[in-house]
Amino acid sequence: MHACVANSHSAPTAPYRTSDQTSxxxxxxxxxxxxxxxxxxxxxxxxxxxxxxxxxxxxxxxxxxxxxxxxxxxxxxxxxxxxxxxxxxxxxxxxxxxxxxxxxxxxxxxxxxxxxxxxxxxxxxxxxxxxxxxxxxFHAQKNSTFRASLAAVVELATRYKQIVTASHDDKEEVEVEKEKLLFTEMMEICLWGNATDLSLLTSLTYEDIQKLQGSKARKDAEANILANDLPKVFEVLRKAKESGKVSRRLDIVLDNSGFELFVDLVLAGYLLEEKLVTEVVLHPKCMPWFVSDVLPEDFTDLLAALEDPVAYFNASELTEEQQTGLKFLHSNWNGFYQSGQIRLREDRFWTLPGSYWRLPAVAPELYEELKTAELVVFKGDLNYRKLTGDAEWDPTTPFEEAIGPLGKKDSGMRTLALRTCKADVVVGLPKGKDEELRGEDVLSRKWGWSGKWAVVQFWDGKA
Missing domain, CATH: 1.20.930.60 (Transcription Elongation Factor S-II; Chain A)
Structure with a gap:
């Protein structure tokens, strides 16, 4: 790693500063x-x-x-x-x-x-x-918030088991359109799981958390995805599968632990079950980070919680069927983990101070490894800030321009940002959309702080 890249591999646009009282x-x-x-x-x-x-x-x-x-x-x-x-x-x-x-x-x-x-x-x-x-x-706080997510966890466990079981029982080839709809649902579950970021929502009540999760909340929020490249992503993974390529890896640069990690695993398990990918590599942090970011032990804690849900969630009211659903998840995901189809890969790069514009220069080995993946998914707000240099871009700036070296045609990396907006930086919006969302508040982008809006943005550096 080199320290001299701070100026030579940074966004040309000025970064957001703590002195800006409108930010x-x-x-x-x-x-x-x-x-x-x-x-x-x-x-x-x-x-x-x-x-x-x-x-x-x-x-x-x-x-x-x-x-x-x-x-x-x-x-x-x-x-x-x-x-x-x-x-x-x-x-x-x-x-x-x-x-x-x-x-x-x-x-x-x-x-x-x-x-x-x-x-x-x-x-x-x-x-x-x-x-x-x-x-x-922050460990106790992470566990407390995840326990408050029990209702949504149970709901998704039931849905996941239905999907996985149905896919195994269905002997006919799944229609592409049906597969696409299911893929979209699972990706949106993964997207909106980011709503419970502990570093931002430190005063949430149990009822608040429940309102942020669950199928109704996701359905209501569909119109709030301001840029949505999921159709492109589905085509990339589907074509790779149909090509007969033996190894098709998906990398997820993780964000929050607890419920968001849970939905990341819902996505990972679904993609592996449907054989849209053959391996999922999860990238956690190597130190406590931004309160709720995933550490390797958070992953093992989550699996343990699903193995004995009554004890972990302190929920004697869980029915036998609900317990079975949660234990099914443990068996399914732990099976993938034990077989190596889901694995964790730590790297100090993710906790360095700079943006991901520096990835090729600062962490070339990691960069080369990420290029071997079919797709690299960057979860959450901090990863989005790092992808774009947390800079004061015009909101209509193309996503590929804002992500610098990763946005080149020959970058060799397919980059997908799944981000609910909790900061000022945003790119790739249609002309006039930012002004519409600001309304009368022309001085600040407070609409982008709430987590109510999202972007799903993709760049194919392998095209």
Whole structure:
């Protein structure tokens, strides 16, 4: 990895900054980050209180002190200080870029860099310790939110089992149009699963979460997909299948754990069952990231939850049929995992501060591997921000232009963004659509912060 690519492989358009009071960047720095840090402080404090080992307690107290100091720096607009060396190579990348930025303060800095820096610095408090090095301060919060998703989990488990069982019972070749409709449904389930992003929706009630999930909510939201390239994606996967190609891999650059990871696996299992792909590679993060992003242990936790749903969800009211449906998912997905058809692939690139414009230069081995996939799916808002450089593009800018090197005709990579909008950056919209959605609020793009609108955008770099 090289630190010198910050300027040479970045979007030419200015990035969103925390100083722009009309942007969600400003709201994030001022309002969201102190709350997130407070939650991390509370979690570590409670965990420390429950331990008896003096050394572990002492380490926990030092972590709490560092978290509190970081929160103070954010709230009082202090200069971002270099990340302390915790032995990982990416510390130099962060600190070199910080030096290039010229001692910025929290309320006047690139949003993308500073938000990544926030979580990387937080991790540096845990990484050098003896007892806390692998601790995820957001783990309990992730589990709590997933448990609140039980109604939608049960609904989708039933639907998934119906689809998989029907496909096995149906001896006739499935009509292309029927297959396309089913593919579209599964992709849209995967898209809207992103609605429960913990870093944004920290105050959701159980009822709020249920309203965001389920088939009715998805049906109501279909008209809110502002750009939809799913028909192109279906044709690519269908043609690859019909060509008789033996190995057809799909990569998913994951976003949130819990319910969103659940729907990612619904999609992965469906594509494998229908033989639209032969292998699915999941790309989690290697450290706690943006509160709810998937870590490898979140994947194993989810499988364990489905294996014993009554215990995990604390739901004695689950019927035998519902329990059977959830356990069916465990058996099905664990089977794919054990056989290697679903596998996890970690890489530090996903937690670096820059955009994915840097992928070919900074992580060439990862880039070459992704090029061997039939399709690479980037889930969620942060991945979209990184694909587009989190830059102030005109909203009518073509998607392929905004994703830089990945948007070239010979990039060798098929890129699909599945994104519910929770930030200002957006591209590929029809002329006039942004103005229509803004309405009377001409100064800001608040419509793009809510998660009520989405884009599904595709670029074929293999064409």
């Amino acid at each position: 969600f960047a400003y709201v994030s720095a001022r309002d969201r980050w102190p709350v997130i840090l407070t939650q991390a402080i509370d979690d570590v404090f409670r965990t420390t209180r429950d331990h008896t080992d003096p050394e572990k307690i002492a380490e926990g107290k030092r972590i709490v002190e560092k978290l509190a100091k970081l929160k103070y720096e954010v709230q009082h607009d202090r200069v971002l200080s270099p990340i302390e060396d915790d032995g990982a190579a990416d510390v130099k990348i962060y600190n070199d870029e910080l030096e290039q930025l010229g001692s910025p303060k929290w309320f006047n800095v690139s949003w993308l860099y500073s938000e990544c820096y926030l979580y990387r610095r937080l991790h540096s408090f845990f990484a050098p310790t003896k007892y806390w090095r692998d601790y995820d301060p």
